[in-house]
Amino acid sequence: MAGTRPATPQAMFTRIAPRYDAVNSLLTLGGDKRLRRRAVRALDLRPGAEVLDIAAGTAEIGAALAAVYPLRLSYVAVDLNEQMLAVAERKFARLRRKRPSNDWQLALGSAESLDFPSSSFDAAVMCFALDDMDDPAAALAETVRVLRADGRFLLIELAMPDSPLLRNLLKLRLRLIRGVAAIAGMDSVAHMTREVELDRGVEHTLARCENAGLELESTARHLGGLVRAHVFRKRKGL
Numbered sequence: 074m075a076g077t078r079p080a081t082p083q084a085m086f087t088r089i090a091p092r093y094d095a096v097n098s099l100l101t102l103g104g105d106k107r108l109r110r111r112a113v114r115a116l117d118l119r120p121g122a123e124v125l126d127i128a129a130g131t132a133e134i135g136a137a138l139a140a141v142y143p144l145r146l147s148y149v150a151v152d153l154n155e156q157m158l159a160v161a162e163r164k165f166a167r168l169r170r171k172r173p174s175n176d177w178q179l180a181l182g183s184a185e186s187l188d189f190p191s192s193s194f195d196a197a198v199m200c201f202a203l204d205d206m207d208d209p210a211a212a213l214a215e216t217v218r219v220l221r222a223d224g225r226f227l228l229i230e231l232a233m234p235d236s237p238l239l240r241n242l243l244k245l246r247l248r249l250i251r252g253v254a255a256i257a258g259m260d261s262v263a264h265m266t267r268e269v270e271l272d273r274g275v276e277h278t279l280a281r282c283e284n285a286g287l288e289l290e291s292t293a294r295h296l297g298g299l300v301r302a303h304v305f306r307k308r309k310g311l
Contacts, residue, residue, distance in 0.1 A: 128202035
């Protein structure tokens with residue numbers, strides 16, 4: 074569906090940080106934790122793999138990795154918002170107990186200018202974040218830069234379902250959620266429902282990634298197509 078998705082302002086992320094996980098659960102019909110776990114399996118990580126979570130928010134991807142991979146990993150969550158990282162740090166306390174052999178790190182920084190050397194990571198993840206970037210092309214270029222040769226990139230994005238019936242049902246649900254959110258003064262929830270409705274389509278997302286130097290390996294549909302998980306490889310020679 075054509076449209077221009079509104080980028081989410083950082084001030085909104087700051088306000089919503091304590092409730093961000095709950096909002097994602099609402100928008101994904103309660104399936105966000107399960108779909109993250111299914112999605113990270115596609116990275117096929119090996120012991121000692123180094124993973125960068127870009128625009129990590131509250132580090133829910135880290136929790137998914139801990140649930141799926143019993144092997145030793147290094148995980149770095151980078152985000153521009155200090156309040157989101159504060160929530161992530163509290164989550165890390167639990168993750169460190171669950172996977173004490175893993176290296177859990179937080180970093181304050183922008184996806185468009187990652188403060189890591191080139192070819193530093195075996196895998197990178199970006200979840201529900203690309204359209205919130207000021208410069209998505211720069212963020213993807215930085216992702217490619219920090220990936221090692223043949224490294225994988227997992228991109229998880231909200232989208233409108235393929236089925237016309239499911240699409241119409243989702244539109245109705247989003248309008249209902251937006252109405253309740255407006256009454257309750259939850260502008261962040263209303264904003265995120267508009268983001269979903271203005272999805273520009275899978276082809277647009279894939280083209281942006283391919284232009285950045287990523288080659289598509291697989292796409293998985295979750296929740297009737299409401300969420301797409303794309304796995305890419307860094308193009309050889311980059």
